[in-house]
Amino acid sequence: MIHRWLAVLILLVFVLGAGSMWNPVxxxxxxxxxxxxxxxxxxxxxxSKVLGKLAYGSRVxxxxxxxxxxxxxxxxxxxxxxxxxxxxxxxxxxxKMKGTGASAAMAKADDVALAGKGFDKEIEDAYxxxxxxxxxxxxxxxxLEDDPKFKVKPEQVVEFVKKGKLKPKExx
Amino acid sequence: MKNSIGIGLLSFFLMAxxxxxxxxxxxxxxxxxxxxxxxxxxKKDVDMAKSGLAVGQQLVEAVDTITPEQEYxxxxxxxxxxxxxxxxxxxxxxxLYLNELGSTVAEFSDMPEVYSGYHFIILDSDEINAFATxxxxxxxxxxxxxxxxxxxxxxxxxxxxIAHIQNRxxxxxxxxxxxxxxxxxxxxxxxxxxxxxxxLAALGDMFEGVLDDVTxxxxxxxxxxxxxxxxxxQGVAIVERCGYSPAAMVAMLKVMEKSLGSNGGGFGKxxxxxxxxxxxxxxxISANRITRNSARQSRFDAAMRGARNxxx
Ligand SMILES: [Zn+2]
Numbered sequence: 001m002i003h004r005w006l007a008v009l010i011l012l013v014f015v016l017g018a019g020s021m022w023n024p025v026x027x028x029x030x031x032x033x034x035x036x037x038x039x040x041x042x043x044x045x046x047x048s049k050v051l052g053k054l055a056y057g058s059r060v061x062x063x064x065x066x067x068x069x070x071x072x073x074x075x076x077x078x079x080x081x082x083x084x085x086x087x088x089x090x091x092x093x094x095x096k097m098k099g100t101g102a103s104a105a106m107a108k109a110d111d112v113a114l115a116g117k118g119f120d121k122e123i124e125d126a127y128x129x130x131x132x133x134x135x136x137x138x139x140x141x142x143x144l145e146d147d148p149k150f151k152v153k154p155e156q157v158v159e160f161v162k163k164g165k166l167k168p169k170e171x172x
Numbered sequence: 173m174k175n176s177i178g179i180g181l182l183s184f185f186l187m188a189x190x191x192x193x194x195x196x197x198x199x200x201x202x203x204x205x206x207x208x209x210x211x212x213x214x215k216k217d218v219d220m221a222k223s224g225l226a227v228g229q230q231l232v233e234a235v236d237t238i239t240p241e242q243e244y245x246x247x248x249x250x251x252x253x254x255x256x257x258x259x260x261x262x263x264x265x266x267x268l269y270l271n272e273l274g275s276t277v278a279e280f281s282d283m284p285e286v287y288s289g290y291h292f293i294i295l296d297s298d299e300i301n302a303f304a305t306x307x308x309x310x311x312x313x314x315x316x317x318x319x320x321x322x323x324x325x326x327x328x329x330x331x332x333x334i335a336h337i338q339n340r341x342x343x344x345x346x347x348x349x350x351x352x353x354x355x356x357x358x359x360x361x362x363x364x365x366x367x368x369x370x371x372l373a374a375l376g377d378m379f380e381g382v383l384d385d386v387t388x389x390x391x392x393x394x395x396x397x398x399x400x401x402x403x404x405x406q407g408v409a410i411v412e413r414c415g416y417s418p419a420a421m422v423a424m425l426k427v428m429e430k431s432l433g434s435n436g437g438g439f440g441k442x443x444x445x446x447x448x449x450x451x452x453x454x455x456x457i458s459a460n461r462i463t464r465n466s467a468r469q470s471r472f473d474a475a476m477r478g479a480r481n482x483x484x
Contacts, residue, residue: 034240035287046279056241069282089285091239118354119242119379126376127249137255141248141309144291150268151289152275160272164323164468166415168280 030076031090033058038089039154040081044070044172047161050154052081057095060085067172238354240287240307243343247307249379250342250386254295254303254311257391261296261314261479269475270294273323274310274330280413281331282406283338292330294479300428301438303390304333306342315438317480319427323472324411324420324462331414332407332421339406341399345389350381394442401444401452408456417462418453425450 033054042049044067054060060073066087073090075081128138144150161168238246274292278284286308293311295301300315310333312326320326336342346354389395395403408418428439429446443449 035285036289038285046284069284086285088283093239095239118375119245119382121245122372123375123379124245124248126372127379130376134249134252134256137252138248140255140260141251141291144267144293145288149264150271150291152271156272157276157279160276161415164471165465166276168415169413170280171413 029062030059031062031071031073031092032095033060033085033089034091034093034095035089038085040073040075040083040085042083044072044084045170046154047158047168047170048084051083054081054085059094060090069171238343243340244287244307246343246379246382246386247305247309249383250305250390251291251293251307251309251311253383253387254305254309254391255293258295258297258299258301258311258313261294261482263294263478266294266475266479267292269471270312270326273327274334277327277330277410277414278308278334281334281338281410283334286337290334299438300431300440301442302329302333304336304342305390306337306340306386308337310334310337313438314479314482315431317476319424319431320476320480321423321427322420322462322464323468324416324464325424325427326472326476327414327416328407328411328418328421328424331410332403334410335403335406336395336399339399339402341395341403342386342390345395346382346385350378350385354378354382390442392442397444400449404449404453405456408453417459418457419460419462421453422450422457422460423462425453 033056036056037053039050040052040054042051054075059076061076063072063074063082066072069087070084071087071090073083073085128134270292271290275290278290288307290308290310293309294317295311295313297313298315299313300319301311301313302316303311305311310330312329312333316329317326320329394400404421408421411420412418425446429450432440432446444452
C-alpha cells in the first residue's frame with residue numbers, strides 16, 4: 001500500500017514538474033525569427049541600443065537561460081550577431097524558406113519567398129479581388145504600413161519615453 | 173480502501189489533465205505504466221485519458237498552427253472590414269502621435285513583437301469604440317479619444333487593446349469547429365505544397381470563415397466578461413510598466429460611463445459596463461491621483477485637438 005502511494009506521488013511530482021517546465025522556449029538551443037524583422041539589442045531592454053536586425057526565418061542559438069521577455073541569442077550567420085531578442089519574436093519551429101537563400105541576405109523578408117503557409121499574400125490577393133468594396137480600406141493599410149512616416153523606429157520610442165519623462169519598469 | 177481507489181483515480185486523471193496541458197508525448201508512455209501500480213486504474217481508464225489527450229493536443233496545436241504571419245493576414249482583412257464600416261480619420265499628426273504612444277506601450281507588454289509591428293488607426297466615428305485585430309491593428313474612434321483627457325488615459329485604452337492581443341483573444345474567438353477544419357486543412361496543405369500545388373478556393377473559403385468569426389466577435393458580440401476582465405487587469409499592469417499612473421484607467425472609465433449614456437452601441441454593446449470595469453481595476457490601484465506632466469499633456473493636446481473635437 002505504501003509502495004503504491006509512493007509510486008503515485010513520484011508520478012505526480014514528475015508530471016507536475018514537467019507541466020511547469022512547459023514553456024515555449026525551454027530546452028531549445030536554437031530558435032527561428034517568426035516576425036518580418038526583429039531587433040537584436042545590446043541589453044535586455046526596449047530602450048537599449050539596437051545592434052542589428054534579423055529577418056523572418058533566421059536561426060539563432062540560445063545563450064544562457066531565457067527570461068520572460070528576453071532571450072540572449074547568437075545568430076547562426078557567417079558573422080554572428082550576439083545580443084538580446086524578444087521571446088515573442090522567436091519560435092522553436094523551423095520556418096521553411098523557399099530555395100536555399102541565406103536568411104542573412106533577406107534583410108526585408110519577401111512574402112513571396114516564404115513557403116509552407118496557409119493564409120498568406122496569395123490568399124489575401126484572392127480575397128481582395130472578390131471583395132472590391134474593401135479596395136480603399138486595403139490601400140489605406142498598405143499606406144500605413146509602407147509609409148516610413150508612420151513606422152515607429154526604436155529610437156523614436158526612446159525619445160518618446162525621454163521627452164514624456166516616463167520611468168518604465170521593465171520585465172527581463 | 174475504496175477511498176484510496178478514488179484518490180488513485182483522481183490522481184491519475186489529474187496526471188492525464190497535466191499531460192493534455194503539457195502536451196508531452198514522453199509522459200504519455202508513463203500513463204501506460206499506470207495500470208497495475210496506481211490503485212483503481214485499469215487499461216480502460218488509460219484509453220479514456222489518452223483520447224482526451226489527443227483532443228487536447230489537437231486544440232493546442234491548432235492555435236499553435238496559426239503562425240504570427242497568418243494572424244497578420246487574418247488581421248489585415250479584419251482591419252479592412254473595420255475601416256470599411258467606420259471610415260478612417262486621416263490626420264497625419266494624430267496618427268503619428270497615436271503610433272508613437274501605442275508602440276511605446278506595446279514595448280512594455282508581454283507581446284512586444286508581432287509579425288509586422290503594431291499599427292494604430294483613428295476611426296472617424298463618434299461612437300465610443302476600440303478594436304484590436306489579430307496581427308496587431310488597433311483602432312480607436314474619435315468618440316473614444318474624447319473619453320481621454322490626457323496621454324495617460326489614452327495609454328490605458330491602448331493597453332487594454334494590447335492585452336487583447338497578447339492573449340490572442342481574437343484568434344481564440346474562432347469557433348472550435350472551424351479550428352478543426354483549418355487545422356486539418358493546413359496540415360494537408362503543407363503536404364500538397366511540397367508537391368507543388370495548393371487548393372486556393374478551399375483555403376479562400378476557410379479564410380472567409382475565420383474572418384467572419386473574428387469580425388463578429390470584434391464588432392458585434394464582443395468577448396466574454398472574463399476575457400474583458402483579463403484585458404483590464406493586464407492593461408493596468410502594462411500602463412504601470414510604462415510608467416503611467418494606472419488611475420488613468422479609472423478616470424477614462426468614469427468619463428466613458430457619463431458619455432455612454434447618450435451614446436449607445438460600441439463599447440456599451442461589446443464590453444461590461446464602465447461601472448463594473450472600475451470595480452475590477454480599482455482594487456489594483458494604490459494611488460487615485462494621476463501624475464501628469466506638462467510635456468506629455470502638450471504633445472497630447474497638440475496631436476489630438478482635431479480628432480477629439482470634430483464631429484462627423
Ligand atoms: Zn476589450
